[in-house]
Amino acid sequence: MSDMFPVLDLRDTERGPQARAEFLDRLRAAAHDTGFFQLVGHGVDGSAELLDLAREFFALPQKSREALDILDSPHFRGYSQLGRERTRGIPDLRQQLDVGPERPGAPGPGDPAYLRLVGPNQWPAELPALRPAVLDWMSRLTEVSHRLLRLLLEALETPADFLDAVVDPDPQVHFKLLHYPGPAAGADDAEGQGAGIHKDLGLLTLLLQDDKGGLQVAVDDGRFVDVPVVPGAFVVNLGELLEVATRGYLRATVHRVVRPAPGVDRYSAPFFFSPRLEASMQPLPSPYVSAAGGVVHDPDNPLFACYGENVMKGLQRGFPELVARHHPDLLAPAGR
Template identity: 30%
Template sequence: MVLSANPGLDQISIIESPDMGDYLSSIPIIDLSSSSSPETIVQACKEFGFFKVINHGVSIDLVEKLEAEAVKFFAMPQSEKDKSGPSNPFGYGSKKIGRKGDVGWLEYLLIATNAEPFSESSIAFLRDSSSSSFSSALYDYISSMRKLNCQVLELMADGLQLEQRDTMSKLVQGSECDEIFRLNHYPLCPLPHEGFNGGLTGFGEHTDLHLISLLRSNSTSGLQIALSDGRWVLVPSDPEAFFINIGDSLQVLTNGRFRSVKHRVVANNLESRVSMIYFGGPPLAQRIAPLPELMEEGEQSLYKSFTWGEYKEAAYKTMLAAYRLEPFQL
């Protein structure tokens, strides 16, 4: 399927950049080699719903190899990229995000990676022998992300003092788990007028649906997160680190103790940006509800119990910026 038309510039909103203030330095940096990481992770999840991890053990050469393959793909002629157009909903897309009319200054690849060797991803170029280097780099990267995803979730369990440290990580392991990988490219964009401090919306404000998402970007900044007081904060890029977003499902599992962070991306006219995001989700039939061992005496659940499949389907019917947990609150 090829996109029949793309939105024009006048349909993509602009974002004024927030001031670069001292509060940027308060974004947590978690050293995964430190014995204190479980406690600092829990603190970051409660205050920000967001943190950066260093000493993560993922080979930078592996990361850069996949990024190089992505750059080569996005540099292909548009007619070639369109051959890998979206199919339920995986594949290549441009400007249009989701089913409800959200748009942004980006192009992307959305890949279902839970079926190895990614045969169910519905992306023509991955089935082409000429792109075996892309498929190989993707396989190695996803393997590393699975390990990092479980490691972070188990450190969270340690920090929450759960009896079983795999209480959450086991939800995202196994062949039935719902695993998605996203490559985003934000090309250089025109400024609306001279002297404007900001850029076009690359990816509109939203929260992620999964437990956590693992983000890596190149050296170009553009990511912004919302603080609890509503202020938007610019996140300086660090291509050697990974950024972790807390998602809606983990907010529910912790009965609101962890905050699902609202975030967005702004494109600019100086440098293009490439980001790679891994989402490890549970099986579609997995029920999501607050963990009983976290609940204190007399504490009431803030959310209805639902399956991961039910939540995904409901969320995909909304706009990006919608508070998608609202129908599931008690």
């Protein structure tokens, strides 16, 4: 299983030419074969403290969390109660807090729908330490993600700065605090999904998870296998836009999260690194890409080169109540 989810040490890129070349070979293989790997040596500390803040947030009184209801945010920011977000139409049995870049939101008439994602976050007054901790975490993971993206391009024999134009100076980033509560013993919903079967939408996802496990990845024979918990590691996976840009050479692999056992609580914190909302992906000038067979098209999941269009596709499916309340003009089917 370690070969399926290799542990890559980012420090190897600074340990001389041979160590760097070996790192790039392993990175390319992981991104091509599975689309998932574990990253250590990233230099980002504070993981335990962040997960402690997640526990504190989800332990706040229900009234305090509901004051941040995502349904009150036209920008898809805030707290979601158990089952609010859906994957393939089925409620995900998790609570979450969605956070994006802190910006004023003021889309004008005729602006693309994806500009409605630009806006302020919602923060709990009862937990003032959360806002600076999360914003600092997002800043540090943005730097790691950009570095990792450049290394991935280098591994594909593509100029390392080829995608700088789509992520600089202002990549679209998205962060979630997640709580997966295990069902009560004998509960009717014990078989529900933690997070349903899906692919991520952008470029890279860096996931911090606790020691409970639960993340599963689909392999070639259709089986789902558990991603091991590696202390201090980020689980890294590729998003759909890298699959598009590499004509399918790199994989945005289907994955899911199973519910914890009764009485067990799982906490995690995924960070999503993506191009600017208006940016579109172009095929990478790489010998690996030119020889690739092309993206396998799923009629239930159309892929768009423009990131803003791709992410709106997912949000329209995931938050139908929010769309109905704030964006009724987007209620036309979004692909799945």
